[in-house]
Amino acid sequence: MDQGRQPSPGAFREHAARLAPSRAQVIAVLALAVVVGAAWLHDAALTLTLLIFSLQAGFLVAAGWRALLLAASLRQPPGPAPAKDLPRYTILVALFQEAEIAAQLVERLSQIDYPPDRLEGFLLLEADDPETRAAIDKLQLPSWLSVIVAPDGAPRTKPRALNIGLATATGELLTVYDAEDDPDPLQLREAAATFAAEGSRDVWALQAPLRIRSPVVTESMFLDRQFAIEYASLFEVTLPGLARLRLPFPLGGTSNHFRIEHLRAIGGWDSHNVTEDADLGFRLWRAGGRLDVLSRPTFEPPPGDLQHWLPQRTRWLKGFMQTWGVHTRDLRGLGWRGLLALTMTLGTAIASAAIHALSLAWLLANLLIAMAADLPPETPAFAVSVLGIGALASWVNAAIGCRRAGMDYTITDMVSAPAYWSLMSLAFVHAAWRLISQPFAWDKTVHFADRTSSCEAATGRETV
Secondary structure, eight states: OEEOOOOOOOTTGGGOTTSOOOHHHHHHHHHHHHHHHHHHHHOHHHHHHHHHHHHHHHHHHHHHHHHHHHHHHTOOOOOOOOOSSOOOEEEEEEOSSOGGGHHHHHHHHHTOOSOGGGEEEEEEEETTOHHHHHHHHTSOOOTTEEEEEEOSOSSOOHHHHHHHHHHHOOOSEEEEEOTTOEEOTTHHHHHHHHHHSTTOTTEEEEEOOEEEOOSSOOTTHHHHHHHHHHHHHIIIIIHHHHHHTTOOOOOOSSSEEEEHHHHHHTTSOOTTOTTHHHHHHHHHHHTTOEEEEOSSOEEEOOOOSHHHHHHHHHHHHHHHHHHHHHHHHOOTTTHHHHHHHHIIIIIHHHHHHHHHHHHHHHHHHHHHHHHHHTOOOOSOHHHHHHHHHHHHHHHHHHHHHHHHHTOOOOHHHHHHHHHHHHHHHHHHHHHHHHHHHOTTOOOOOOOOOOOSOTTBOTTSOBOO
16 A cells, blocks of 8 residues: 655645635625614614515525526537547545445446556545555455555545545546445546547536435435435536536536646645535636536435434535635636626525525414414515525426436425425534534545445436
């Protein structure tokens, strides 16, 4: 086993999530607080009305944005011609406490259809994880796959391990997989062909669609279903729409493919950002690159019950807050299109998580009070209509995304979606507290050995 060497500091170090807020950000927040506070003292009722109206306007803008992305995603470009000369490809997989699924991972990586002499892969282990190391030592690894043990250091995050792997990589292209992933065997060939296609020199990163499967009917079936639907909407509609509009987007945490020269030029991943993938998409955009999507998917299991779902979602929202703070600290290089994409992806994800539960509680409280008093509901019809339009936009995108992913989308899924959205608010509270108390702590998702094939989606139906 090789001892990984530490990567050099990145070219975009000024954007690292460990830095404090800029003076401009502090002034902007204080100014907003002063304006709202002064308005409230002057006329509290009018101020509350304006705040509610602003939220309603935000719902309508978000609904229109979803419709735009759906329309843009309908334009499907032709698939790339097979690459004539396959470039050398590096695969990185960061592992920590994954002894249970190590054998499954190696088996799936072994099924990748790519010339072994053009392929190298590194399993990135932590020095204080003897269980995973012992499990790997028992396996027969493919000739192109080896192990790097990351030296002790801080922060203990996935992007830190990836940067150590990046320093060792010799490929022209590079991809990242997670321990639980089951990638389409031809995904690397599609990525190589897409990078080599005419007019793609400015494409620096590609995102493969992620699809969720559930092996059996379990107590967490509600969360599993909604999680799979959420992924279908994101990876089958939202990201393709953004790619067609040539806008940046937050990459997924796995199955992203890079031109390694550009990845190194920007310094790799931000080791202090707990959603390094979301951050990286916008940093590549700042440096002059473009992002696109692939069609061959990677399958992975859902996180499971609330005990496992909540820490993962907490980390995602905390990382989105980090990334939002980092990229609004200095808008130079982001441009109005980059700021638009940042706001309508990460910004709306944070905002919607913050207000979903409150919005539904406000609506239900008004209706229940009116019913109890046998009076007409006090909730304005316009507000109900706005919430309905927002929900409808989400349902339509989810239905289209599920269809593209080979999943069913049922009335039960639609009716239960608001309950799932409300759980985001719980994760938001956790994330906000964790951002203050432990900003760089990595809330690890627990993974278990999978018992399904790569062709089963959350419904258990074959999709390929």
